[in-house]
Amino acid sequence: MLSFKSSSDNSTGSGWLARLRDGLTKTRERLGDRLSGLFGAARPLDDAFYEELEAALLMADVGPAASARLIESLRARARRDSIVDSAQLKQALGAALREMLEPVAVPLDPGGRKPFVIMLVGVNGSGKTTSIGKLARYFQAQGKSVLLAAGDTFRAAAREQLIVWGERNNVAVITQQSGDAAAVIYDAVNAAVARGTDIVLADTAGRLPTQLHLMEEIRKVKRVIAKALPGAPHEVLLVLDANTGQNALAQVRAFDDALKVTGLVLTKLDGTAKGGAIAAIARERPIPVRFVGVGEGLDDLRPFNAGEFVTALLD
Numbered sequence: 001m002l003s004f005k006s007s008s009d010n011s012t013g014s015g016w017l018a019r020l021r022d023g024l025t026k027t028r029e030r031l032g033d034r035l036s037g038l039f040g041a042a043r044p045l046d047d048a049f050y051e052e053l054e055a056a057l058l059m060a061d062v063g064p065a066a067s068a069r070l071i072e073s074l075r076a077r078a079r080r081d082s083i084v085d086s087a088q089l090k091q092a093l094g095a096a097l098r099e100m101l102e103p104v105a106v107p108l109d110p111g112g113r114k115p116f117v118i119m120l121v122g123v124n125g126s127g128k129t130t131s132i133g134k135l136a137r138y139f140q141a142q143g144k145s146v147l148l149a150a151g152d153t154f155r156a157a158a159r160e161q162l163i164v165w166g167e168r169n170n171v172a173v174i175t176q177q178s179g180d181a182a183a184v185i186y187d188a189v190n191a192a193v194a195r196g197t198d199i200v201l202a203d204t205a206g207r208l209p210t211q212l213h214l215m216e217e218i219r220k221v222k223r224v225i226a227k228a229l230p231g232a233p234h235e236v237l238l239v240l241d242a243n244t245g246q247n248a249l250a251q252v253r254a255f256d257d258a259l260k261v262t263g264l265v266l267t268k269l270d271g272t273a274k275g276g277a278i279a280a281i282a283r284e285r286p287i288p289v290r291f292v293g294v295g296e297g298l299d300d301l302r303p304f305n306a307g308e309f310v311t312a313l314l315d
Helices: 013-023 025-039 047-059 064-080 090-104 128-141 156-169 181-195 212-228 247-259 277-284 306-314
Strands: 116-121 146-149 172-174 199-202 235-241 263-267 289-293 301-303
Touching: 013 025, 013 306, 025 047, 025 306, 047 064, 064 090, 064 277, 090 277, 090 306, 116 128, 116 181, 116 212, 128 146, 128 156, 128 199, 128 235, 128 263, 128 289, 128 301, 146 156, 146 181, 156 172, 172 181, 181 199, 181 212, 212 247, 235 247, 247 277, 277 289
Parallel strands: 116 199, 116 235, 146 172, 146 199, 235 263, 263 289
Antiparallel strands: 289 301
């Protein structure tokens, strides 16, 4: 069964920023221990300083390519703005990080497509089923009708989770006791067309990119959805567990190569010190980051905002 905590300040932006900041505590602390020494007192901006800063970024799983790009940007800003000591450079780091993340901070827009079909994929344990529950809540709050497709036919618990969530929140769930994922989702899309439903959220079984037969199966699911509704799925969301750090980038590459992923959901930021991986993804595989999650509450999955993320991470 799904177990969600409620949030008392769901409607306020400041409340969300506070939860985001709390969620990024472990990542910020890993960075902060080093950054406080680097930025806390005036130090010359020599090679030793930049090497220590790059090491701090790597410790937060920002990744080699993104860390090197940030250091390059900071060196250029220091020269351009005549910054001569480290105490003045923290604001520049925030600006450089925002510049890196803003291109992938693209909100999900269903536009006029109805039903708007969203297919969720990812490895086992990434949080797909829970994310579907939170996304359903998100779209309902926008006044949209939602239908769930229990396409994870490998795990009975996943199907049961969706059924329970649907009953409690008056959301229709299309499921089968047996059958393959493609058939379940095909039926769900047809049901959504017939009912005039706004959003279809299609769950799929978790799989590793190395399981080639399962990756071929997920390609089949996508093809079958297109047969049910030309142009669908309109969004292929890859759900990533932030705890995987740099491994998340490998998952992005594999699933994108197989399915042409259109958006990312980064979950469990509150349980990891590896939140910097989002910068690695933005640098090396800049797929839009649609949502980030920082807790178990229904409202703890929100659209990704680069400025909020950087503020919560560095301030």
